[in-house]
Amino acid sequence: MSTVIDVEHLNFSFGSGALTQPVLKDITLSIRKGEIVLITGPSGSGKTTFLTIIGGLRQAFHGSVKVLDQQFINSSEQVKVSVRQQIGYIFQQHNLLKSLTALQNVSMTLEMSNGLTEQQRRDRSAEALIAVGLGDRLDYKPGQLSGGQLQRVSIARALVGQPKIILADEPTASLDKQSGYEAVSLLKRLAKESQTAILLVTHDYRILDIADRVVELEDGVIKSA
Amino acid sequence: MNKLTWFYFPARLAWRQLIFDRSKLAAAICGVLFACVLVFMQLGFKDSLYASAASAPVKLSGDLFLMHKQSEAMWRPIQFKRSELMRVLGNPAVAEAYPLYLGLAPFKNIKTQVKRTLMVYGFDPDSMIFNVGEVKNKREELRLKDTVLFDEYSRPEFGPMRQLLEADRNVTEINDYKVNVMGLFRMGVSFAADGNVITSDLNFMRIFPRRNHGDIDMGVIKLHHGASAKQVKAELKSELNEFINIFTYEELLKYEKDYWANTAPIGFIFGFGTVMGWVVGLVIVYQILFTDIANHRNEFATLKAMGYEHGYFVRLVFASAFFLAVLGFIPGYVLSLGLYHLAESQMYMPMPMLWSKMITVFLFILSMCVMAGLLAIRKLKDANPADMF
DSSP states (O other): OOEEEEEEEEEEEESOGGGOEEEEEEEEEEEETTOEEEEEOOTTSSHHHHHHHHTTSSOOOEEEEEETTEEOTTOOHHHHHHHHTTEEEEOSSOOOOTTSOHHHHHHHHHTTSSSOOHHHHHHHHHHHHHHTTOTTOTTOOGGGSOHHHHHHHHHHHHHTTOOSEEEEESTTTTSOHHHHHHHHHHHHHHHHHTTOEEEEEOOOGGGGGGOSEEEEEETTEEEEO | OOHHHHHHHHHHHHHHHHHHSHHHHHHHHHHHHHHHHHHHHHHHHHHHHHHHHTHHHHHBOOSEEEEETTOOSTTSOOOEEHHHHHGGGGSTTEEEEEEEEEEEEEEEOTTTOOEEEEEEEEEOTTSOOBOOHHHHHTHHHHHSTTEEEEETTSOGGGOOHHHHHHTTOOEEEETTEEEEEEEEEOOOOOSSOSOEEEEEHHHHHHHSTTOOTTEESEEEEEEOTTOOHHHHHHHHHHHSOTTEEEEEHHHHHHHHHHIIIIISTHHHHHHHHHHHHHHHHHHHHHHHHHHHHHHTHHHHHHHHHHTOOHHHHHHHHHHHHHHHHHHHHHHHHHHHHHHHHHHHHHSOOOOOOOHHHHHHHHHHHHHHHHHHHHHHGGGGGGOOGGGGO
């Protein structure tokens, strides 16, 4: 399987009847295993909506959206949940659980899947945190970490489950230039090691150079691919 | 997920979230504790009421008891003819039949001279109708003129009788009639009477000059060994006048309890208090769970995006509710235990902490928390992962 995301003629609109507001128009895009694709575009271009459809968080009805060989158009919640468990998510806000340590937060990803012992989960989570350079912060809670460190914890959380795809929404938006760039470079290095595809929405032009491909979206239409 | 982790993981996360914010946890525990103590006290008072209502009949020793049908309860009896009681002697199964005279009268505190109403029991000192050791031992003294025995468990407002007796100050007045207190016994107060005095039937007539031997308040019947109380009761029922109620020992206890539970509105009052405690606790726990979900909305939405299902969060909320129930119940139980003890020592009310009561209250508190959880899980719908981007 070389294609992990395959979108064909995707149309999506908000509202109904006279108020219908088309957001995505006839989008066709495919992403191969291990590829890093950035989606840029002005606000309101539909890039975040596109990401939520790929992530199985929003139901689309027209066209074809195949993620990891599962059709998302008119699919059941169950299908989407099972695919979501194989996707890593990174949000604009880190959204870590405040009451859990970095290690416990990363372990949350592994608690969904069977077959691991508590010790194995701890070991793998610790490895993931060491990989993002937080080996000495395992037992820190989010309140004790800086913005850049928090985003690195969420990168570890997204990667620890060895997903085939990572979806990231403006991961650098709440970071300064230095830590933002460090975070995405780290993401790129780790993703390349594990052949994980990344679909990253941003309007931070400082990080465009990490991409294999940049897709520009404007008014729901792909301008350049 | 296997069965263990199915509940263990959300419960563990619930626990970690609870202990993370200690001050909020303390507030939540206080809420449950409050409800717990309220319910414990209401149930305690109710049970104590029933127990004390039956404290006098419990101390009576007999197989069958006669009361006038119009008597609502022992503390407000309607008199009937002694001859009516004597008719039961015609039944071959009946061994003895004794009258019991009951009356409420003011008793003068020897120390302060303040008068307060208590219950006076008059009985034939030759009979053994009181199952109280001190009464049996003092039968000789009771035969004397103007002698009474005083219930040591009476409320303290009647005076420190034990010290007074030791100081030989034993003369007081009941119903403005001078009597000598010859000794103490132990029976216990009820909602009807704050204290008890036992005297002989003859002395009873002296204390209550308007009463006479022929009109009795209760009849206590002892049967021959081996006779069936139920069967004799049925026989007597057809022989006696229809205005007489015949009770077995258990029926008398039940009759007294039912009076306080149903005829008097007290049972309802305590029942209502219990329900109010439940509702107040429900609202507090609901508020805690609700704001907790609202505060963790983004975090939950993130977990949902990662693939956690709705059921996980439902289990999380119920686990939180369960922990709050347990954490609030434990101090609530301990505090109630202290209050029960206080009530027993200060108010002279029997308030035993029974296992059954403990379990009842715990289930009550648990149901309260589960209900709060049921109401709060609607809030989970707000955690929509699509809004996270």
